Amino acid sequence: MRRILVTGAAGFVGGHVLPLLAEAGDRVAGIGRGEPPALPAGVTYEAIDLLDETALAAFVGRFRPTEILHLAGLASVADSTSGPGQTWRVNVNGLMNLVAAVEAVPGCTFFFVSSGEVYGSAFLAGHALTEAAEPLPRNTYARSKWVGEQLLRDLLPRIGVKLVVLRPFNHIGPGQDERFVVASFAGQIARIETGLVPPCLEVGNLSSYRDFLDVADVAAAYADLIGRAAALAEGSVFNISSGRPRTIASVLDDLRALARVPFEIRVAPERVRPAEIPLAAGDAGRLHAATGWQPRIAWEASLTRVLDDARARLAASHGAG
Missing domain, CATH: 3.40.50.720 (NAD(P)-binding Rossmann-like Domain)
Structure with a gap:
Protein backbone atom coordinates (compact mmCIF):
# COMPACT_ATOMS: atom_id res chain seq x y z
CA MET A 1 0.00 0.00 0.00
CA ILE A 172 -10.35 26.82 -12.14
CA GLY A 173 -13.08 25.21 -10.07
CA PRO A 174 -15.13 25.25 -6.87
CA GLY A 175 -13.24 26.54 -3.87
CA GLN A 176 -10.83 28.89 -5.65
CA ASP A 177 -10.54 32.34 -4.12
CA GLU A 178 -11.11 35.60 -5.91
CA ARG A 179 -7.45 36.57 -6.33
CA PHE A 180 -7.69 34.47 -9.50
CA VAL A 181 -9.41 35.84 -12.57
CA VAL A 182 -12.23 33.37 -13.26
CA ALA A 183 -13.15 33.10 -9.57
CA SER A 184 -13.11 36.91 -9.40
CA PHE A 185 -15.51 37.21 -12.33
CA ALA A 186 -17.81 34.54 -10.86
CA GLY A 187 -17.85 36.16 -7.42
CA GLN A 188 -18.68 39.54 -8.89
CA ILE A 189 -21.47 38.04 -11.01
CA ALA A 190 -22.96 36.31 -7.96
CA ARG A 191 -23.03 39.60 -6.03
CA ILE A 192 -24.54 41.43 -9.01
CA GLU A 193 -27.25 38.77 -9.36
CA THR A 194 -28.31 39.19 -5.73
CA GLY A 195 -28.28 42.99 -5.93
CA LEU A 196 -25.49 43.39 -3.39
CA VAL A 197 -23.52 45.54 -5.82
CA PRO A 198 -24.41 47.60 -8.92
CA PRO A 199 -24.47 45.69 -12.25
CA CYS A 200 -20.89 46.59 -13.18
CA LEU A 201 -18.12 44.00 -13.33
CA GLU A 202 -14.52 45.16 -12.85
CA VAL A 203 -11.83 43.63 -15.07
CA GLY A 204 -8.16 43.92 -15.95
CA ASN A 205 -6.53 43.08 -19.28
CA LEU A 206 -9.02 41.06 -21.36
CA SER A 207 -6.89 40.53 -24.46
CA SER A 208 -4.41 38.01 -23.02
CA TYR A 209 -4.65 34.35 -24.07
CA ARG A 210 -4.39 31.84 -21.23
CA ASP A 211 -4.54 28.04 -20.93
CA SER A 241 -2.39 22.00 -19.65
CA SER A 242 -5.19 22.06 -22.19
CA GLY A 243 -3.09 23.36 -25.10
CA ARG A 244 -6.12 25.51 -26.04
CA PRO A 245 -5.52 29.14 -25.08
CA ARG A 246 -8.55 31.39 -24.61
CA THR A 247 -8.72 35.15 -24.31
CA ILE A 248 -9.85 36.47 -20.94
CA ALA A 249 -12.51 38.38 -22.92
CA SER A 250 -13.94 35.10 -24.27
CA VAL A 251 -13.98 33.62 -20.76
CA LEU A 252 -15.97 36.63 -19.56
CA ASP A 253 -18.34 36.31 -22.53
CA ASP A 254 -18.96 32.65 -21.65
CA LEU A 255 -19.65 33.55 -18.01
CA ARG A 256 -21.95 36.39 -19.12
CA ALA A 257 -24.00 33.84 -21.06
CA LEU A 258 -24.47 31.87 -17.82
CA ALA A 259 -25.34 34.89 -15.69
CA ARG A 260 -28.93 35.50 -14.61
CA VAL A 261 -28.84 39.29 -15.06
CA PRO A 262 -27.08 41.66 -17.50
CA PHE A 263 -24.13 43.75 -16.39
CA GLU A 264 -21.67 46.31 -17.70
CA ILE A 265 -17.88 45.98 -17.71
CA ARG A 266 -15.37 48.49 -16.35
CA VAL A 267 -11.58 48.24 -16.69
CA ALA A 268 -10.10 48.80 -13.22
CA PRO A 269 -6.49 50.07 -13.44
CA GLU A 270 -5.49 48.19 -10.28
CA ARG A 271 -6.50 44.90 -11.95
CA VAL A 272 -4.27 45.41 -15.00
CA ARG A 273 -0.96 43.60 -14.58
CA PRO A 274 2.11 45.33 -16.01
CA ALA A 275 4.11 43.62 -18.79
CA GLU A 276 1.48 41.01 -19.60
CA ILE A 277 2.50 38.03 -21.72
CA PRO A 278 0.11 38.03 -24.73
CA LEU A 279 -0.23 34.22 -24.90
CA ALA A 280 0.65 31.53 -22.35
CA ALA A 281 -0.18 27.91 -23.20
CA GLY A 282 1.33 24.49 -22.63
CA ASP A 283 1.67 21.28 -24.61
CA ALA A 284 0.80 18.26 -22.42
CA GLY A 285 1.76 15.62 -24.98
CA ARG A 286 4.36 14.10 -22.67
CA LEU A 287 1.77 13.62 -19.91
CA HIS A 288 -0.70 12.04 -22.34
CA ALA A 289 1.98 9.63 -23.57
CA ALA A 290 2.91 8.63 -20.02
CA THR A 291 -0.57 8.11 -18.56
CA GLY A 292 -3.20 8.58 -21.27
CA TRP A 293 -4.42 11.70 -19.42
CA GLN A 294 -6.47 14.26 -21.25
CA PRO A 295 -8.91 16.96 -20.08
CA ARG A 296 -12.40 15.54 -19.57
CA ILE A 297 -14.46 18.37 -18.06
CA ALA A 298 -16.31 20.36 -20.73
CA TRP A 299 -15.58 24.09 -20.66
CA GLU A 300 -19.18 25.21 -20.08
CA ALA A 301 -19.60 22.61 -17.33
CA SER A 302 -16.45 23.90 -15.67
CA LEU A 303 -17.63 27.52 -15.75
CA THR A 304 -21.05 26.47 -14.46
CA ARG A 305 -19.41 24.74 -11.49
CA VAL A 306 -17.40 27.86 -10.69
CA LEU A 307 -20.41 30.15 -10.92
CA ASP A 308 -22.68 27.83 -8.92
CA ASP A 309 -19.99 27.61 -6.23
CA ALA A 310 -19.73 31.41 -6.07
CA ARG A 311 -23.51 31.66 -5.69
CA ALA A 312 -23.59 28.99 -2.99
CA ARG A 313 -20.77 30.59 -0.99
CA LEU A 314 -22.45 33.99 -1.21
CA ALA A 315 -25.77 32.53 -0.05
CA ALA A 316 -24.07 30.74 2.84
CA SER A 317 -22.26 33.93 3.93
CA HIS A 318 -25.57 35.80 3.97
CA GLY A 319 -27.50 33.10 5.79
CA ALA A 320 -29.64 32.13 2.80
CA GLY A 321 -30.08 28.87 0.93
Whole structure:
Protein backbone atom coordinates (compact mmCIF):
# COMPACT_ATOMS: atom_id res chain seq x y z
CA MET A 1 0.00 0.00 0.00
CA ARG A 2 1.28 3.44 -0.90
CA ARG A 3 1.57 6.06 1.82
CA ILE A 4 0.93 9.39 0.14
CA LEU A 5 1.60 12.68 1.88
CA VAL A 6 -0.12 15.77 0.45
CA THR A 7 1.17 19.14 1.62
CA GLY A 8 -1.15 22.12 1.33
CA ALA A 9 -4.01 19.67 1.67
CA ALA A 10 -6.40 22.30 3.05
CA GLY A 11 -6.04 24.45 -0.07
CA PHE A 12 -7.93 24.74 -3.33
CA VAL A 13 -6.40 21.77 -5.16
CA GLY A 14 -6.01 19.62 -2.07
CA GLY A 15 -9.77 19.36 -1.65
CA HIS A 16 -10.04 17.89 -5.15
CA VAL A 17 -7.04 15.55 -5.16
CA LEU A 18 -7.46 13.94 -1.71
CA PRO A 19 -10.66 12.05 -2.67
CA LEU A 20 -9.02 10.67 -5.84
CA LEU A 21 -6.04 9.37 -3.91
CA ALA A 22 -8.23 7.89 -1.19
CA GLU A 23 -10.43 6.11 -3.76
CA ALA A 24 -7.38 4.21 -5.03
CA GLY A 25 -7.11 2.46 -1.68
CA ASP A 26 -3.85 4.09 -0.68
CA ARG A 27 -3.10 5.44 2.77
CA VAL A 28 -3.31 9.22 2.47
CA ALA A 29 -2.29 11.93 4.94
CA GLY A 30 -2.56 15.67 4.50
CA ILE A 31 -0.86 18.57 6.19
CA GLY A 32 -1.50 22.26 5.80
CA ARG A 33 -2.32 25.54 7.47
CA GLY A 34 -5.72 25.62 9.14
CA GLU A 35 -8.40 23.01 8.73
CA PRO A 36 -9.71 21.59 5.44
CA PRO A 37 -13.43 22.07 4.68
CA ALA A 38 -14.00 18.31 4.61
CA LEU A 39 -11.90 15.16 4.61
CA PRO A 40 -12.63 12.03 2.57
CA ALA A 41 -13.08 8.83 4.54
CA GLY A 42 -9.78 7.28 5.55
CA VAL A 43 -7.67 10.43 5.04
CA THR A 44 -5.81 11.75 8.08
CA TYR A 45 -4.85 15.39 8.48
CA GLU A 46 -2.70 17.51 10.76
CA ALA A 47 -2.39 21.29 10.81
CA ILE A 48 1.34 21.83 10.30
CA ASP A 49 3.05 24.90 8.86
CA LEU A 50 6.00 24.04 6.61
CA LEU A 51 7.98 26.77 8.38
CA ASP A 52 7.67 24.69 11.60
CA GLU A 53 10.69 22.49 10.93
CA THR A 54 10.38 20.40 14.11
CA ALA A 55 6.71 19.50 13.71
CA LEU A 56 7.20 18.78 10.01
CA ALA A 57 10.14 16.45 10.57
CA ALA A 58 8.30 14.60 13.32
CA PHE A 59 5.22 14.05 11.14
CA VAL A 60 7.19 12.83 8.10
CA GLY A 61 9.20 10.52 10.36
CA ARG A 62 6.01 8.98 11.75
CA PHE A 63 4.09 8.67 8.49
CA ARG A 64 7.07 7.62 6.32
CA PRO A 65 5.51 8.47 2.95
CA THR A 66 6.31 6.51 -0.21
CA GLU A 67 5.09 9.44 -2.32
CA ILE A 68 4.83 13.16 -1.55
CA LEU A 69 2.64 15.60 -3.48
CA HIS A 70 3.91 19.05 -2.60
CA LEU A 71 1.02 21.45 -3.20
CA ALA A 72 1.79 23.85 -0.36
CA GLY A 73 2.93 27.38 -1.11
CA LEU A 74 1.81 30.86 -2.02
CA ALA A 75 0.27 30.71 -5.49
CA SER A 76 -0.85 34.25 -6.30
CA VAL A 77 1.28 36.18 -8.81
CA ALA A 78 -0.26 39.46 -7.66
CA ASP A 79 0.45 38.73 -3.98
CA SER A 80 4.03 37.73 -4.79
CA THR A 81 4.55 41.09 -6.47
CA SER A 82 3.25 43.07 -3.50
CA GLY A 83 4.86 40.84 -0.85
CA PRO A 84 7.90 39.11 -2.36
CA GLY A 85 9.59 38.37 0.97
CA GLN A 86 6.73 36.21 2.21
CA THR A 87 6.59 34.35 -1.11
CA TRP A 88 10.27 33.45 -0.87
CA ARG A 89 9.94 32.45 2.80
CA VAL A 90 7.02 30.12 2.23
CA ASN A 91 7.90 28.72 -1.19
CA VAL A 92 11.63 28.21 -0.61
CA ASN A 93 12.23 28.02 3.15
CA GLY A 94 9.20 25.76 3.55
CA LEU A 95 10.47 23.58 0.72
CA MET A 96 13.92 23.33 2.33
CA ASN A 97 12.32 22.24 5.60
CA LEU A 98 10.39 19.54 3.75
CA VAL A 99 13.57 18.29 2.06
CA ALA A 100 15.28 18.07 5.44
CA ALA A 101 12.35 16.04 6.78
CA VAL A 102 12.37 13.73 3.74
CA GLU A 103 15.94 12.66 4.49
CA ALA A 104 14.30 10.16 6.86
CA VAL A 105 12.48 8.40 4.00
CA PRO A 106 14.94 7.57 1.20
CA GLY A 107 13.34 5.76 -1.71
CA CYS A 108 10.20 7.90 -1.81
CA THR A 109 9.10 9.89 -4.87
CA PHE A 110 8.72 13.66 -4.51
CA PHE A 111 6.11 15.23 -6.83
CA PHE A 112 6.88 18.94 -6.85
CA VAL A 113 4.03 21.13 -8.05
CA SER A 114 5.81 23.93 -9.86
CA SER A 115 3.90 26.08 -12.38
CA GLY A 116 3.55 26.85 -16.06
CA GLU A 117 4.41 30.40 -14.96
CA VAL A 118 8.10 29.39 -14.88
CA TYR A 119 8.26 29.61 -18.69
CA GLY A 120 7.73 33.38 -18.50
CA SER A 121 9.38 35.15 -21.41
CA ALA A 122 9.62 31.86 -23.32
CA PHE A 123 5.90 32.34 -24.03
CA LEU A 124 6.83 35.18 -26.35
CA ALA A 125 7.43 32.43 -28.94
CA GLY A 126 3.65 32.69 -29.39
CA HIS A 127 2.71 29.00 -29.28
CA ALA A 128 2.04 26.25 -26.74
CA LEU A 129 5.33 25.25 -25.11
CA THR A 130 6.65 21.78 -24.40
CA GLU A 131 8.84 20.91 -21.43
CA ALA A 132 11.88 21.45 -23.69
CA ALA A 133 11.38 25.23 -23.53
CA GLU A 134 13.86 27.03 -21.30
CA PRO A 135 12.13 28.63 -18.29
CA LEU A 136 12.53 32.40 -18.18
CA PRO A 137 10.38 33.42 -15.19
CA ARG A 138 9.15 37.02 -15.05
CA ASN A 139 7.67 37.43 -11.55
CA THR A 140 8.47 36.54 -7.94
CA TYR A 141 6.06 33.62 -7.79
CA ALA A 142 7.48 32.05 -10.96
CA ARG A 143 11.06 32.63 -9.83
CA SER A 144 10.33 30.97 -6.48
CA LYS A 145 8.98 27.91 -8.29
CA TRP A 146 11.92 27.74 -10.71
CA VAL A 147 14.37 28.03 -7.81
CA GLY A 148 12.42 25.25 -6.08
CA GLU A 149 12.88 22.98 -9.08
CA GLN A 150 16.62 23.62 -9.09
CA LEU A 151 16.99 23.14 -5.34
CA LEU A 152 15.31 19.76 -5.56
CA ARG A 153 17.41 18.65 -8.52
CA ASP A 154 20.48 19.44 -6.44
CA LEU A 155 19.37 18.04 -3.08
CA LEU A 156 17.07 15.05 -3.60
CA PRO A 157 19.49 12.73 -5.46
CA ARG A 158 21.88 13.05 -2.50
CA ILE A 159 19.30 11.56 -0.14
CA GLY A 160 17.94 8.87 -2.47
CA VAL A 161 14.62 10.56 -3.26
CA LYS A 162 13.23 10.62 -6.83
CA LEU A 163 12.00 13.95 -8.19
CA VAL A 164 9.07 14.46 -10.57
CA VAL A 165 8.26 18.07 -11.53
CA LEU A 166 4.68 19.06 -12.38
CA ARG A 167 3.97 22.32 -14.22
CA PRO A 168 0.22 22.98 -14.13
CA PHE A 169 -1.22 25.91 -16.05
CA ASN A 170 -4.22 28.00 -14.93
CA HIS A 171 -6.86 25.87 -13.26
CA ILE A 172 -10.35 26.82 -12.14
CA GLY A 173 -13.08 25.21 -10.07
CA PRO A 174 -15.13 25.25 -6.87
CA GLY A 175 -13.24 26.54 -3.87
CA GLN A 176 -10.83 28.89 -5.65
CA ASP A 177 -10.54 32.34 -4.12
CA GLU A 178 -11.11 35.60 -5.91
CA ARG A 179 -7.45 36.57 -6.33
CA PHE A 180 -7.69 34.47 -9.50
CA VAL A 181 -9.41 35.84 -12.57
CA VAL A 182 -12.23 33.37 -13.26
CA ALA A 183 -13.15 33.10 -9.57
CA SER A 184 -13.11 36.91 -9.40
CA PHE A 185 -15.51 37.21 -12.33
CA ALA A 186 -17.81 34.54 -10.86
CA GLY A 187 -17.85 36.16 -7.42
CA GLN A 188 -18.68 39.54 -8.89
CA ILE A 189 -21.47 38.04 -11.01
CA ALA A 190 -22.96 36.31 -7.96
CA ARG A 191 -23.03 39.60 -6.03
CA ILE A 192 -24.54 41.43 -9.01
CA GLU A 193 -27.25 38.77 -9.36
CA THR A 194 -28.31 39.19 -5.73
CA GLY A 195 -28.28 42.99 -5.93
CA LEU A 196 -25.49 43.39 -3.39
CA VAL A 197 -23.52 45.54 -5.82
CA PRO A 198 -24.41 47.60 -8.92
CA PRO A 199 -24.47 45.69 -12.25
CA CYS A 200 -20.89 46.59 -13.18
CA LEU A 201 -18.12 44.00 -13.33
CA GLU A 202 -14.52 45.16 -12.85
CA VAL A 203 -11.83 43.63 -15.07
CA GLY A 204 -8.16 43.92 -15.95
CA ASN A 205 -6.53 43.08 -19.28
CA LEU A 206 -9.02 41.06 -21.36
CA SER A 207 -6.89 40.53 -24.46
CA SER A 208 -4.41 38.01 -23.02
CA TYR A 209 -4.65 34.35 -24.07
CA ARG A 210 -4.39 31.84 -21.23
CA ASP A 211 -4.54 28.04 -20.93
CA PHE A 212 -7.31 26.96 -18.53
CA LEU A 213 -8.17 23.56 -17.06
CA ASP A 214 -10.80 22.41 -14.61
CA VAL A 215 -9.22 21.62 -11.24
CA ALA A 216 -10.76 18.13 -11.41
CA ASP A 217 -8.68 17.44 -14.52
CA VAL A 218 -5.55 18.74 -12.81
CA ALA A 219 -6.22 16.56 -9.75
CA ALA A 220 -6.73 13.56 -12.04
CA ALA A 221 -3.35 14.22 -13.68
CA TYR A 222 -1.67 14.28 -10.28
CA ALA A 223 -3.38 11.05 -9.21
CA ASP A 224 -2.52 9.34 -12.51
CA LEU A 225 1.16 10.21 -12.17
CA ILE A 226 1.35 9.19 -8.50
CA GLY A 227 -0.18 5.86 -9.49
CA ARG A 228 2.71 5.35 -11.91
CA ALA A 229 5.46 6.66 -9.64
CA ALA A 230 7.63 3.58 -9.98
CA ALA A 231 7.71 3.84 -13.79
CA LEU A 232 8.59 7.54 -13.98
CA ALA A 233 12.17 8.56 -14.68
CA GLU A 234 14.14 10.56 -12.13
CA GLY A 235 13.79 14.28 -12.86
CA SER A 236 10.79 13.91 -15.18
CA VAL A 237 8.92 17.14 -15.98
CA PHE A 238 5.26 17.21 -17.02
CA ASN A 239 3.16 20.11 -18.27
CA ILE A 240 -0.48 19.88 -17.17
CA SER A 241 -2.39 22.00 -19.65
CA SER A 242 -5.19 22.06 -22.19
CA GLY A 243 -3.09 23.36 -25.10
CA ARG A 244 -6.12 25.51 -26.04
CA PRO A 245 -5.52 29.14 -25.08
CA ARG A 246 -8.55 31.39 -24.61
CA THR A 247 -8.72 35.15 -24.31
CA ILE A 248 -9.85 36.47 -20.94
CA ALA A 249 -12.51 38.38 -22.92
CA SER A 250 -13.94 35.10 -24.27
CA VAL A 251 -13.98 33.62 -20.76
CA LEU A 252 -15.97 36.63 -19.56
CA ASP A 253 -18.34 36.31 -22.53
CA ASP A 254 -18.96 32.65 -21.65
CA LEU A 255 -19.65 33.55 -18.01
CA ARG A 256 -21.95 36.39 -19.12
CA ALA A 257 -24.00 33.84 -21.06
CA LEU A 258 -24.47 31.87 -17.82
CA ALA A 259 -25.34 34.89 -15.69
CA ARG A 260 -28.93 35.50 -14.61
CA VAL A 261 -28.84 39.29 -15.06
CA PRO A 262 -27.08 41.66 -17.50
CA PHE A 263 -24.13 43.75 -16.39
CA GLU A 264 -21.67 46.31 -17.70
CA ILE A 265 -17.88 45.98 -17.71
CA ARG A 266 -15.37 48.49 -16.35
CA VAL A 267 -11.58 48.24 -16.69
CA ALA A 268 -10.10 48.80 -13.22
CA PRO A 269 -6.49 50.07 -13.44
CA GLU A 270 -5.49 48.19 -10.28
CA ARG A 271 -6.50 44.90 -11.95
CA VAL A 272 -4.27 45.41 -15.00
CA ARG A 273 -0.96 43.60 -14.58
CA PRO A 274 2.11 45.33 -16.01
CA ALA A 275 4.11 43.62 -18.79
CA GLU A 276 1.48 41.01 -19.60
CA ILE A 277 2.50 38.03 -21.72
CA PRO A 278 0.11 38.03 -24.73
CA LEU A 279 -0.23 34.22 -24.90
CA ALA A 280 0.65 31.53 -22.35
CA ALA A 281 -0.18 27.91 -23.20
CA GLY A 282 1.33 24.49 -22.63
CA ASP A 283 1.67 21.28 -24.61
CA ALA A 284 0.80 18.26 -22.42
CA GLY A 285 1.76 15.62 -24.98
CA ARG A 286 4.36 14.10 -22.67
CA LEU A 287 1.77 13.62 -19.91
CA HIS A 288 -0.70 12.04 -22.34
CA ALA A 289 1.98 9.63 -23.57
CA ALA A 290 2.91 8.63 -20.02
CA THR A 291 -0.57 8.11 -18.56
CA GLY A 292 -3.20 8.58 -21.27
CA TRP A 293 -4.42 11.70 -19.42
CA GLN A 294 -6.47 14.26 -21.25
CA PRO A 295 -8.91 16.96 -20.08
CA ARG A 296 -12.40 15.54 -19.57
CA ILE A 297 -14.46 18.37 -18.06
CA ALA A 298 -16.31 20.36 -20.73
CA TRP A 299 -15.58 24.09 -20.66
CA GLU A 300 -19.18 25.21 -20.08
CA ALA A 301 -19.60 22.61 -17.33
CA SER A 302 -16.45 23.90 -15.67
CA LEU A 303 -17.63 27.52 -15.75
CA THR A 304 -21.05 26.47 -14.46
CA ARG A 305 -19.41 24.74 -11.49
CA VAL A 306 -17.40 27.86 -10.69
CA LEU A 307 -20.41 30.15 -10.92
CA ASP A 308 -22.68 27.83 -8.92
CA ASP A 309 -19.99 27.61 -6.23
CA ALA A 310 -19.73 31.41 -6.07
CA ARG A 311 -23.51 31.66 -5.69
CA ALA A 312 -23.59 28.99 -2.99
CA ARG A 313 -20.77 30.59 -0.99
CA LEU A 314 -22.45 33.99 -1.21
CA ALA A 315 -25.77 32.53 -0.05
CA ALA A 316 -24.07 30.74 2.84
CA SER A 317 -22.26 33.93 3.93
CA HIS A 318 -25.57 35.80 3.97
CA GLY A 319 -27.50 33.10 5.79
CA ALA A 320 -29.64 32.13 2.80
CA GLY A 321 -30.08 28.87 0.93
